[in-house]
Amino acid sequence: MDTFVLGGAPASRIALGCMRISSLEDGQLSRLVHTALDAGINYFDHADIYGGGACEARFGALLRREPALRAQMRIQSKCGIRQGYYDFSCEHILDAVDGSLARLGVEQLDALLLHRPDALMEPEEVAEAFTRLESAGKVSLFGVSNQNPGQMELLRRWLPQRIAVDQLQFSLTNAGMVDKGIHVNMEGPLSLDHDGGVLDYCRLHDITIQPWSPFQYGFFEGVFLGDPAFPALNRVVDALAEKYEVTPSAIAIAWILRHPAKMQPVVGTTNPERLAQIAQACEVRLTRQEWYELYLSAGKKLP
Numbered sequence: 001m002d003t004f005v006l007g008g009a010p011a012s013r014i015a016l017g018c019m020r021i022s023s024l025e026d027g028q029l030s031r032l033v034h035t036a037l038d039a040g041i042n043y044f045d046h047a048d049i050y051g052g053g054a055c056e057a058r059f060g061a062l063l064r065r066e067p068a069l070r071a072q073m074r075i076q077s078k079c080g081i082r083q084g085y086y087d088f089s090c091e092h093i094l095d096a097v098d099g100s101l102a103r104l105g106v107e108q109l110d111a112l113l114l115h116r117p118d119a120l121m122e123p124e125e126v127a128e129a130f131t132r133l134e135s136a137g138k139v140s141l142f143g144v145s146n147q148n149p150g151q152m153e154l155l156r157r158w159l160p161q162r163i164a165v166d167q168l169q170f171s172l173t174n175a176g177m178v179d180k181g182i183h184v185n186m187e188g189p190l191s192l193d194h195d196g197g198v199l200d201y202c203r204l205h206d207i208t209i210q211p212w213s214p215f216q217y218g219f220f221e222g223v224f225l226g227d228p229a230f231p232a233l234n235r236v237v238d239a240l241a242e243k244y245e246v247t248p249s250a251i252a253i254a255w256i257l258r259h260p261a262k263m264q265p266v267v268g269t270t271n272p273e274r275l276a277q278i279a280q281a282c283e284v285r286l287t288r289q290e291w292y293e294l295y296l297s298a299g300k301k302l303p
């Protein structure tokens, strides 16, 4: 597993997302987490809302049963989504972090992200919350999720802390971030800018992009791998999987890792065998031609 330095400490190039773990039995969760660590995956992504809090609580219960695990991992959580609205108020951010720390049973979050942009965000309040969390030792690294460059600039005007991460949807079938760069100034839907140039912005400011749902098409509509709705894409993925002697899942992640933005995909499998296979993506370096072949097979065009 490749690693990189994030906030002064090593982070695995692939992260394990914990959004789907609430239904696992204790033994299954333990096996998943041990498999991740054995494969070199030390970065775990949570959110206060996953499973209505149950995902953090189940993870916390595992850490209480196996306390030695904590030192081997970096735990990230997110806050700011409430029932029916978004809330980046200082009070809510502070409460949310206390809730996550209590459920996880840890003293510090290694990273905290603001989950989805709050239209009513007041950056001074976010700065106040982050500063209090940092001085209390409750959070060591800060970031955002689903934010565009303008929103991050607004925060940066007030935050003494660095924005280290932007977690964004990105995959072979959700590649808007690269489409518009290829189609600059052209007519047609692929030229449309939906994100304010977030990919280049993150590269310029050393913000790690964490692609979420790297196997899903649409907004959690399903997994594109093996889906007959994506015949050309699956043909190319399968051929490359055979060539590199890995699974199709590893090829889908290798496509993300091949991008020079040095992203950190967050995979959400709950299946240990699949996770170990996905980790092999780090051993595959697709050629430039293969990267484009995959991109085109997902239905995209070059001008």
Ligand SMILES: NC(=O)c1ccc[n+]([C@@H]2O[C@H](COP(=O)([O-])OP(=O)(O)OC[C@H]3O[C@@H](n4cnc5c(N)ncnc54)[C@H](OP(=O)(O)O)[C@@H]3O)[C@@H](O)[C@H]2O)c1
Pocket (backbone or CB within 6 Å): 016, 017, 018, 019, 020, 045, 046, 115, 145, 146, 167, 168, 211, 212, 213, 214, 215, 216, 220, 223, 225, 249, 266, 267, 268, 269, 270, 271, 274
């Ligand atoms: N910031 C945000 O707004 C945001 C939004 C959504 C998610 N996230 C984060 O991103 C993480 C990943 O999201 P996700 O779970 O939707 O992502 P994903 O990794 O794209 O999807 C995982 C799901 O696909 C299933 N799957 C079926 N076939 C698969 C295959 N061949 N390869 C891989 N997975 C396959 C898995 O089932 P099995 O469990 O049976 O393998 C699992 O249910 C979440 O855990 C969360 O941490 C963040």
